[in-house]
Amino acid sequence: MNYSLLPKIELHLHLDCSLSYAVVSQLDQTITEKQYQQDFVAPAVCADLRDYLTRAVKGFSLMQTPAQLRLVTLDLLAQLDADHVIYAEIRFAPLLHTLQGLTPAQVVESVQAALQEGSLTYKVIPRLILCTLRHFTEEQSLETALLTKQFVGQGWVVGFDMAGDEAGYTVAAHKKAFSLIKESGIPFTVHAGEAAGPASMWEVIRELQPRRIGHGVRSIEDPALVAYLAEHRIHLEVCPTSNLQTNIFSSMKHHSLAALYQQGVSISLSTDARMITPVTLSSEYQQVVTAFSWGMSELLVCNLQALQYAFVDDKLRAGLQQRLLAAY
Template sequence: MSFSKLKKVELHLHLEGAAPPAFIRSLAKEKNMSIDGVFDENGAYSYTDFWDFLKVYEAATACLKTPEDYARLTSAVLENCAEHGVVYAETFLAPDFCGGGDVVAWREYLHAMQEAADKAEKDSGIILRGIPTVVRHFGPDAAKKSAKCAVETAGDWVVGFGMGGDEKFGTPSDFAYAFDMAREAGLKITSHAGEWSGPEEIRATIQDLKAVRIGHGVRAIEDAALVREIVEKDIVLEVCPGSNVALGVYADWASHPIQKLRDAGVKVTVSTDDPPFFHTTMTDEYEMLSRTFGWDDDTFRALNIGAAEAAFCTDATRAQILKKLEA
């Protein structure tokens, strides 16, 4: 079957991390900015490990300086997503990068991105929603500013609140205040955990941040009791297998625990994370899942219905997504 045409839901996508390399090079040229060390000799993003990846990610993101830059980025990312059959996506947006955590500036960036998303929906049918996200290694004080931005703009388009960045910085409880603010404003909670840290980090994220979805979460497989807890609490994992393999969390696709997690009753979804950094697309992810684990049409259909049900959008938007998947 043609996996590119299969209709998909993607819940774990960093907007800046989805920037095509050519887009960032062009933007840097327009602004006369140096981007030494960001790309290899073939023009792809270049990094040595996860922590070097974070530095390269932030260097590339530095080229994005205005709301218009983010509008153009949104258009480029959604065009690529639609080419790979994505009908609904949720993207992580860091107020730290979009106005430095200032609410007035954040509103301007958000308006620009939302306008671009609305145009993409009219042009190709793809629906986008935003999840303001804390950059963990920027610290708890910056997180409170990001939470204020999220709270001030919560609604039909800003639907959740999350955290990415370096898992080894601090503990989930350090960020509880920011997450309490967001949750009290009606935003649903997700957070990266269990990618570079082990099961205890996932457990603490569920307990201290009250997360209903976990970004990655794959290392839960190392703790059978935690797997049972995730199933019992109906926690959904935003799994990004290609990212995990590219960064060396797992040596290869055959070693990845997504099938074992699914067999244990865990609700898993599939996303690309930062696709050009990891040389992947949603089509590639589906092809590798089919090749490695024998996933078929019925498996992918159940996967996408589950992702639609786990989406942070309104019920009216969810009905639209399910209709698109059925079609």
Template sequence: MKDEDERRPITDEEQLDRIARLPKVELHLHFEGGAPPAFIRGLAKQKKVDIARIFNEDGSYAYRDFWHFLEVYEAATSVLKTPEDFARLCTAVLEESAKNGVVYSETFLSPDFCGGGDLGAWREYLQAIREAAEAAERDMGVTLRGVVTCIRHFGPEKAKRAALCAAETAGDWLVGFGMAGDEKQGKQRDFAYSFDMAREAGLRLTSHAGEWNGPQEVREAVEDLRVERIGHGVRAAPDLAVVDMLAERGITLEVCPGSNVFLGVYPALRAHPIDMLRKRGVKVTVSTDDPPFFHTSMRQEYLGLARAFGWDEEIFAEINRTALDAAFCDAATKEAVLKKLEQA
């Protein structure tokens, strides 16, 4: 392997093409956030719901900043009303994943959006999504697993309902529990009850932290919720004590570089700390977050990192193995996915 200090941005088009075509493992994908805008517009038209305000003239999603994005996200989600809608969404999302060479993906699902937190309704939605995912695995070769997320800005009480839904449906397909939403509201520890419930049900744990708030937010997610993965986590970078804590404890970061740059967390990819974190010994992975909202894809993420930091096929193989090791699925699934990675 090259000395890290010798790496230069990759510009060779043949090598970039090889990198783009690599099989990929993605751990941080919001289910509704993966909805192609054309899919949402079509569904809104069918249901005669006017959400034209959330689209630009070119048909893409329109928003001003992260907090407006949350409003637009929820407006887009509002047209997803039935289990069948979510099954169709699953197929649309996995078609995009397959086009980008993703062979394994974990997606965040919220019972708040799938039945309003009612357990009986959640079971129906989950079954529809799972059936669509299994069909996509047969037809497209991409394996999907679910991670329930509570929504931070909905508050701790609603989080308990989400955790109950997760605990009651935990198994070989629903494999994890986490938290998403507005990081500026509340504290990680406010949701400890929900995370404890999920842990007792055998679910693996992750939480969004360190996307907007600083290093202390990341430390609190690890110490107060005892998660093994962090969604984003990049704002830990200014505090090397927190960075080293992540490395020492083997916490995996679900990093979404394109999302961070698009939302202005960092001014450009070259300014993003993912390369520094990796060199410091932190387990980093690469994901898209909400790809159509942030005008990205897994292929684009890989190409951007190759051009910015000189990441080559060796490093991406390392990144994918790290992601697979950190995946919440069972050993048999990991073995099957590993064969696909090794064949490349």
């Protein structure tokens, strides 16, 4: 089965962790493909999430000017188009791209301009989620929330996220930012249940009340948590191969996604980081189908659930749903 021909929804995708070698070599001609594989791409198994994230720094350094941000954004749109992703929520932390003098607002404007340009060439419908990071100060997190509020409603930015090292940092420094986001009626998602296990899930559920959680795959370690997620319809953005690389599961057959699905938890499939995790969504589908003997019906459900929780208006959701139902 050629899964690249199927239309797909992708909710969990980091812009600054998805640079292809083609664009990296454009941005820095001294980087060989061997160096790219060593420095930008994570091995099949890292020590942990923190080890995995060390590769992201390489991408950040090449995304500091409007021209660089344009190339990286267009590169990702080309990747998504080739993968037949019809709708993607692309996330990044604007504060990481100010090392050469851009303001965070100028960073967002540069990416938005590239999305506008790319929409003339590529069929994928992209939207942006702006990220705070676990290690950010309260001030930095609040600045990111205010930035999100500034740009929501302009057509591209649709939500807010907290990413980063969940094992090393609690949500304490980010409560004010999330209060602002919630008071403003802005959709949001939160990374949890990846490096820190069920405790981090309960923390974000208690403190932030998200409808969507990035990863969440270690919820399987707590039956009460799995039941809570199913009952309260909290959606998990699952990134299968990434979870193997961060040493959560030993193989795809041991991944929790099928058990979560069977127990009624709403899940979708995403790539996470197409550079650090060298996959496509089509290859993720193949891996999951092979590991769990899934068919088209399970893949369709995951896409419909992704669409249900996507940060889109009802008109766009209905149009995308028609395309999915016609293809599966």
